[in-house]
Amino acid sequence: MSKKHTFQTEINQLLDLMIHSLYSNKEIFLRELVSNASDALDKLKYLTLTEEKFKNLDFNPRIDIKFDENKKTLSIIDNGIGMNEEDLINHLGTIAKSGTKSFLSSLSGDKKKDSALIGQFGVGFYSAFMVAEKIIVQTKKAGEDKAFAWISDGKGEYEITPCQKDSQGSEITLYLKDEDKNFASRWEIENIIKKYSEHIQFPIYLHYTHINYEGEGDKKTEKKEDKIEQINNAKAIWKIAKNELKEEDYKEFYKSFSHDNNDPIKWIHTKVEGNLEYTTLFFIPKNAPFDLYRVDYKSGIKLYVKRVFITDDDKELLPQYLRFIRGVIDSEDLPLNVSREILQQNKILSTIKSASTKKILNEIENLSKEEQQYKEFYTQFGKVLKEGLYSDFENKEKILELLRFDTTDKEMLSLKLYKENMPKDQKSIYYLIGENKDLLKASPILEKYAQKGYEVLLLSDEIDSFVMPNVGEYDKIAIKDASSKQALEELGLQEVDEKSKKDFEELCKSIKEILGEQIKEVTLSNTLQSPVALVGEEENAMMANLMRQMGQNPISMPKNLELNINHPIIQKINTMKNNEEFKGLIFLLFDSAKILESGNIQNTKDFTHRIYTLIQKTL
Ligand code: ADP
Ligand code: MG
Numbered sequence: 001m002s003k004k005h006t007f008q009t010e011i012n013q014l015l016d017l018m019i020h021s022l023y024s025n026k027e028i029f030l031r032e033l034v035s036n037a038s039d040a041l042d043k044l045k046y047l048t049l050t051e052e053k054f055k056n057l058d059f060n061p062r063i064d065i066k067f068d069e070n071k072k073t074l075s076i077i078d079n080g081i082g083m084n085e086e087d088l089i090n091h092l093g094t095i096a097k098s099g100t101k102s103f104l105s106s107l108s109g110d111k112k113k114d115s116a117l118i119g120q121f122g123v124g125f126y127s128a129f130m131v132a133e134k135i136i137v138q139t140k141k142a143g144e145d146k147a148f149a150w151i152s153d154g155k156g157e158y159e160i161t162p163c164q165k166d167s168q169g170s171e172i173t174l175y176l177k178d179e180d181k182n183f184a185s186r187w188e189i190e191n192i193i194k195k196y197s198e199h200i201q202f203p204i205y206l207h208y209t210h211i212n213y214e215g216e217g218d219k220k221t222e223k224k225e226d227k228i229e230q231i232n233n234a235k236a237i238w239k240i241a242k243n244e245l246k247e248e249d250y251k252e253f254y255k256s257f258s259h260d261n262n263d264p265i266k267w268i269h270t271k272v273e274g275n276l277e278y279t280t281l282f283f284i285p286k287n288a289p290f291d292l293y294r295v296d297y298k299s300g301i302k303l304y305v306k307r308v309f310i311t312d313d314d315k316e317l318l319p320q321y322l323r324f325i326r327g328v329i330d331s332e333d334l335p336l337n338v339s340r341e342i343l344q345q346n347k348i349l350s351t352i353k354s355a356s357t358k359k360i361l362n363e364i365e366n367l368s369k370e371e372q373q374y375k376e377f378y379t380q381f382g383k384v385l386k387e388g389l390y391s392d393f394e395n396k397e398k399i400l401e402l403l404r405f406d407t408t409d410k411e412m413l414s415l416k417l418y419k420e421n422m423p424k425d426q427k428s429i430y431y432l433i434g435e436n437k438d439l440l441k442a443s444p445i446l447e448k449y450a451q452k453g454y455e456v457l458l459l460s461d462e463i464d465s466f467v468m469p470n471v472g473e474y475d476k477i478a479i480k481d482a483s484s485k486q487a488l489e490e491l492g493l494q495e496v497d498e499k500s501k502k503d504f505e506e507l508c509k510s511i512k513e514i515l516g517e518q519i520k521e522v523t524l525s526n527t528l529q530s531p532v533a534l535v536g537e538e539e540n541a542m543m544a545n546l547m548r549q550m551g552q553n554p555i556s557m558p559k560n561l562e563l564n565i566n567h568p569i570i571q572k573i574n575t576m577k578n579n580e581e582f583k584g585l586i587f588l589l590f591d592s593a594k595i596l597e598s599g600n601i602q603n604t605k606d607f608t609h610r611i612y613t614l615i616q617k618t619l
Helices: 009-019 028-050 085-092 098-105 111-121 124-130 178-183 186-196 247-258 340-344 347-367 371-386 393-402 415-421 437-441 445-452 464-470 485-490 498-518 538-549 568-573 580-598 604-618
Strands: 003-006 063-068 073-078 132-140 147-152 157-163 169-176 204-214 221-230 266-272 278-284 301-305 308-311 326-331 429-433 456-459 477-481 519-525 532-535 559-564
Touching: 009 124, 028 063, 028 073, 028 124, 028 169, 028 186, 028 308, 063 186, 085 132, 085 147, 085 157, 124 132, 169 178, 178 186, 186 204, 186 247, 247 266, 247 278, 247 326, 266 347, 278 347, 326 347, 347 371, 347 393, 371 393, 393 415, 415 429, 429 445, 429 464, 437 456, 456 464, 464 477, 477 485, 498 519, 498 559, 498 580, 519 532, 532 580, 568 580, 580 604
Parallel strands: 063 204, 301 326, 429 456, 429 477, 519 559
Antiparallel strands: 003 157, 063 073, 073 169, 132 147, 132 169, 147 157, 204 221, 266 278, 278 326, 301 308, 532 559
């Protein structure tokens, strides 16, 4: 009895895109189907090693590809885990995968641009509808009796019906569109498999017909012969000795493994023997994966135990801040039936994790020796690396060394160089955090540092306000917020003398009365160039950070308003009467200081109103 089902709405959206796709790289559909077949084989292999029920199964994992040029069909066959009726509905009728979901949510409605994303996201099974007008999946789940066929033309509905199939596994048959019939050819298939699936761990066999011509002239006859050849090398490349591998081998493996079309910028292949025995092969991609900053990003590391695939869904195999790394960890010491819970707190894995982390950080350091190369790496991954400052205490110093900063007069500066350039009397490393670099550069606080010839790091990543206040020090030098009282005191700039303090005492009082809780205190300075500046305290920044870590919105602490007693505006204001006009000017000065500090003010209407009054007066 056959049953009709409708696709989940999102799938229809996806299918619509596939069917109308003008994507030039359609061939990736084969990569997707082969990787599904390989996953299915991995799953069954795992069961035969861990479950009593499957221990005696005669299992030679393999993938077969058949095609028929005349009928324009192409079949991908595996003897893996297979699917039952429920699996078919859940896996080929609904989207559970986060990758596909993010793909859909990034669709813009611009068909051309959207189809360019297909290759980047690798949208799995459904990509077959780019080339097929109909697909039939015949499948039987390992250990079950019934087989089912799933049939669809990708237009809203699919049908499931019982079918005949002897062995476990799946056979996916594509009925190719006329314009895509070229995929039903020996050379085309061989080329695509070589390109994307060379390093799939299971043998891929291609079935084809070889034609022999016998006799001469009139007596010439055709003799057809069916042949099968293996078209990939089916080796776990990470288990091959380094000196037997060529650059191309790594690159090809990376591409088939990560579905990234770019070459990786670096790979790190390590075999460890001794107390623990394991092999790791890590790649640093050229570009950041699309989901790097999503909470549901997909882990790029696959865990194997003695070459048996265990999981690609464990985000703890490497620290989170290295989540852009792609690769393989293969342990000889873990039991095959490690459960998720065990993985979480497994000693062996945590040893591998910390050794791998050090290794990767060292390689990134090597990368940093070549400036241009590092710049490219850093624009992609610098921000995520910074997260390590609060999550990986053990490697904090190393991470600090890898970070690069824009400063008051340089770009991409390392702390090491910053330190080397420090004038003899400079006590700390200073940074200023703000919305963007232009805004930061306009900050009056910097005038003081410029006077001393001190460079200041200008930080505008969102994460900076989160991590920097807690870094503490680099290479035994304290790292301080340049706008904090503590930092400013270190500048040892000339104090305001007693006489001036007296002269401005009244003014300070009046200003505090006018601005009230918006500021902490009014202070005096003879080192500013601007008339006023807002100056905070180190503890406030730390407090704000602490609150953020506890998941609360930090309340912004009032800062000190600093007056430049040498500035004509301040000197003039000091002679004014405390009236409405005076008040208006104080508010204006305060707002200007706020704008320079954060780029925005609370009450823009009052602000502009005061500006208009001022303009009117001068006209
Ligand atoms: P993904 O492979 O990323 O999960 P796909 O769209 O490629 O996404 O496949 C969806 C699901 O369909 C797979 O997760 C798997 O459960 C099932 N599936 C696809 N092909 C096969 C197959 N050859 N054998 C068994 N299950 C399969
Ligand atoms: Mg898939």
